[in-house]
Amino acid sequence: MSAWLSQVRLALRAAASGLRASLATSAVAAVTIAVTLVLVGAFGLLVVNMERLLDRFGEDLRVSAFLVEGLDADAQEALRARATEAPGVLSVELVTEEQALDRFRRSRVSRAALLEGLEDNPLPASLEIALVPERRSREGLALLIQALEAIPGIAELGYGHEWVEGYARALSLVRGLATLLGAVLIVASLLIVTGTIRLAVYARREEIQILELVGAGYAFVVAPFLIEGLVQGMAGGTLALGVLFGLYQVLVPTLRGSIEVLLGDVQPAFFDLAGSLWIVLGGAALGMLGSAAALIRGPDR
Amino acid sequence: MSQGGEPAAARPDALVRLFHVSKSYQAGSWALRDVSLELRKGEFCFLTGPSGAGKTTLMRLMFGAEQPSEGQILVLGRNVGRLSRGGIPALRRRIGVVFQDFKLLPRRTVEENVAVTLEVVGTPARQARSRVFAMLKRVGLQHRRHHYPRALSGGEQQRVAIARALVNEPEVLLADEPTGNLDPELTVEIMDLIADVASRGTAVFVATHDHSLVSRYGRRVVRLEGGHIAEDAPPRRTRP
């Protein structure tokens, strides 16, 4: 066994005995980290799922350009060709008055009965315009709208623009809140971890003093405490992941109604493997940082 | 004899050299004042003087626990006052220290307490185990190696502390009132052990205010008074 490995083994052994000696304070630190990560993680889940909805919206982002009434097929086709020239257009589909009525009748939401009594078809012809992927943004949409508005023969434009903007604003609010809350919680849990490691250092000050008397260097003295912080953090992260998953399993079915309001028909999803790993790693980082902060002044001599 | 000696005049085999060392913890009062002395390889020297004379301060300066206010301290060729952060641990690995209150790790066995010295320097585990065993045998505690310190008598605990100080074969041994907490019979036992260390070539400093001890062994005696060296007496030639 190399000397380096045996030093690692010694540090692990010292950390294990340290954790055993201060089980209660270590548990407090781990739970603090877990609480932080549960709250941050819950906001994270909300943001991730809301972002998925926005992405989904982007995918089927379409602009409907309703044509003025009374155009013949040639004129409609000419407008279709012109719309194709507009910036960022991927494809343009012409939907005639008859096709529009047909679609409406077949659509799930239609109340076909409403139209039964009518002599004339009240639905206008329209152009269904899809954007190239890189233009599926607020700016891309604005440019397209501007170009389409300049085309005579287009009476009205329909798009989910306002709704998307509102949703995006809500999302950035949630994100901002999550960041703020996360920062506060992270600082608070760092302080608590720092406190518990300080306590551990204090409880073992005589041991540290003895190690230094026989020539232990700074790394030898400090490594077990960093490992203890790391273990507390990973335990907290794993606990948080478990709690989040449990809450998710329980809350998603119970809150289906509210979730539909928030996410529409996008299915809510839990963190994937990478996201879950980030939670545990986040805990590990919190634990390490907390103990590093406790050790910055160096063990008391 | 070497009081006030200059570096150029120093004996080549001096392991510890102090040149005009002073230490003040508070302005206006001196714990040590203008102390110069040398300790050679294999030399055994008592450091005596009443309580508060500066014995502990002198030892703490020698293993880098305190910095001198004035003067130079050379231990094993290193200027202790100018060591870098990593230099002090490196120096301490070559010095053994023993205290009145033993300073054992309560949650580690006798064997593990002695092994700490070797762990710190990264001695391979297998080699460390046999050296610890040999050392415990030398202090007569091999049968106690799996016990915890609290199960041991004071004399046994101090033998463990001495084993810990010696297991890495230090060139200098500093013992501050090593028998201060022990009964007279145990005192002799411990002192014989320490005297044996010097006969193997280690430079040994023993601080004590016990005059009977000093006269029994007839070794060199540096007597401190109020932080000054009041006397530096060579060994009596009557020692066994």
Ligand SMILES: Nc1ncnc2c1ncn2[C@@H]1O[C@H](COP(=O)(O)OP(=O)(O)O)[C@@H](O)[C@H]1O
């Ligand atoms: N850490 C300290 N802070 C302030 N004064 C100290 C400190 N250590 C020792 N002293 C003072 O230095 C003097 C010498 O003390 P010390 O070296 O402990 O003497 P001894 O070991 O001979 O009893 C005493 O007057 C003591 O009060």
Ligand SMILES: [Mg+2]
């Ligand atoms: Mg003293």
